[in-house]
Amino acid sequence: MTLDLFDTEELSDNRQQQLAQDAVVLRAFATPYVAQLLPQLEAIQQASPFRHLVTPGGFRMSVAMTCCGALGWTSDRRGYRYSAIDPDSGRRWPAMPDVFLQLAQAAAAQAGFDGFLPDACLINRYQPGTRLSLHQDKDEQDYDAPIVSVSLGIPAMFLFGGHERSDKAARVPLFHGDVVVWGGVDRLRYHGVLPLKEAEHPLLGGQRINLTFRKAA
């Protein structure tokens, strides 16, 4: 597995950064969608507010989460699962807005994954100090579909590891509008986010919102 990382200094905004064979960073790909995304985000969190999930080990996650789409990812003491019902509201998750779907499909196609039809979008809210430790996305039934991850707001340092938790992870800075796509042979690679530094974004304030699109069923 090669990790041909460009030096950060060499990156231009529209330059694609190859992480590996089937993983890529699309710099600022989401920028044209942001004006339409933000009002939809507001509506989603009104219906299904951000909450801090608990892992099966009993730990409260520092990242606050909500979801949209036919299925949403949740965790509690019993384990991880996808559910059609938001356990907090008792109702279905908010529908996936068209602009979310359009962005996810366009990014997937740009990365070489045509026909991506996500049925779940996990929405993570990071504040300074918040992190997400190294993990695999393996609760989905279809590993043929890629993962599409959209970064909004303040920067974060993304960790992209290997197929073993102990594999050394590449560090990739992610900024507002960046989209990471991974699938194929890289679909189950460990990934995470280092604790966020204090920062301010003109549109989103002192927070980072991450949209992660998956085909769960």
Next chain:
DNA sequence: AAGTTCCA
């Protein structure tokens, strides 16, 4: 188990 802490 998507977390925390300790140790070499």
Next chain:
DNA sequence: CGAA
């Protein structure tokens, strides 16, 4: 709200 249980033991992977």
